[in-house]
Amino acid sequence: MLITASRIHNGYQWLPPGTVIEVADDGSIIALHSEDAPLADVVHYDGILSPGFVNAHCHLELSHMKDLVGEGTGLMHFLQQVIWKRESFTIEQKITARHEAYDELLENGVVAVGDIANSADTLDIRALDRLHIHTFVECLGFTEERAQQMLDFSEKVYLQYTAQQSGDKILRQSIVPHAPYSVSPSLFRLIDAYDKDALISIHNEETIEELNFYKDKSGAVNDLLHSLNIDAAFFEPSGKSPLQTYLPYFSPSHPFIFVHNTFATAEDLQFAQDNFPAVYWCLCPNANKYIEGRLPDMDMLLQHAKNICIGTDSLTSNHQLCILSELYTIRAQYSGLEWGLLLRWATSSGAAALQMQDKIGSIEPGKQPGIVQITGLDDNNIRPTPKRIM
């Protein structure tokens, strides 16, 4: 099949006008042809063609909590609500919600997801075999004495995912820390040692409270821990940023995805990039707006971040699971950003962050990236919409 469009983004950049994509029935890219190649029966699409999107940070298992926590209440209140309410649903409600969320990702042109899991609930949607999935089994426990127990619990979940057979799509998993204020130093070290090459994802510097806690142990993190009956007496504030405190617990062999980064600084980015070979900064702007009402410092990120990718976070903190909507939110605030760059973050960069770049993320011969048609991107008056065509 031969297809073209007014503009084609290959995952890295815009292709020359008139480029034609030759694609097999199974979605594999066979070749790219220039405008002057003698070709017949080329199908022309309106708008833009792009590789399928990569959602580098999602929580499909929390899909049943949509609209349950109000907007703008701050991360600490948000987390309390999630912890208290996540189990007040029936198994059927949870199953229905995560299947609907899975379908929503597909409809919105997502081909791969980095999905956080605290339980084995999402084994069922991984078995559907329509999305590539890296499941990040999230380990948390702000305790020094019970750190090994916390890791043991996560390992039990992890082994259930490991035992699942892959079909046509990629299925992978790793054990990862939740966030700097929910993982003790001992637990950070145990997570590192469990698999020193594992892809690590962590909620990083999402709220100013996290920074206050590491600076001088002040602020609302104490209230959260207190409400959960967690004794934080062992914790000595480092006086440094969270990232610069916890990263030294990790071996330099880990690839990293830092998620949110709302309060990350240029020094944090430099520190991570100087000490680890593969570092990705994942932005979830709609969730940041929903929870904290604030976006990360894009000027700083553009200047210092080597790699940026995009996530939606969960339906608990977002009205939809749509990567294009995340790009739209960034651009609404930073109108100077080129769509070409934004699409790169959403495709090839996300694929590399999840270590799936050999298969997806770019329109190149031999890959099977999925192809998405985007209309409305050049019209400031309408919201662009994605549609999976392949």
Ligand SMILES: [Zn+2]
């Ligand atoms: Zn998250």
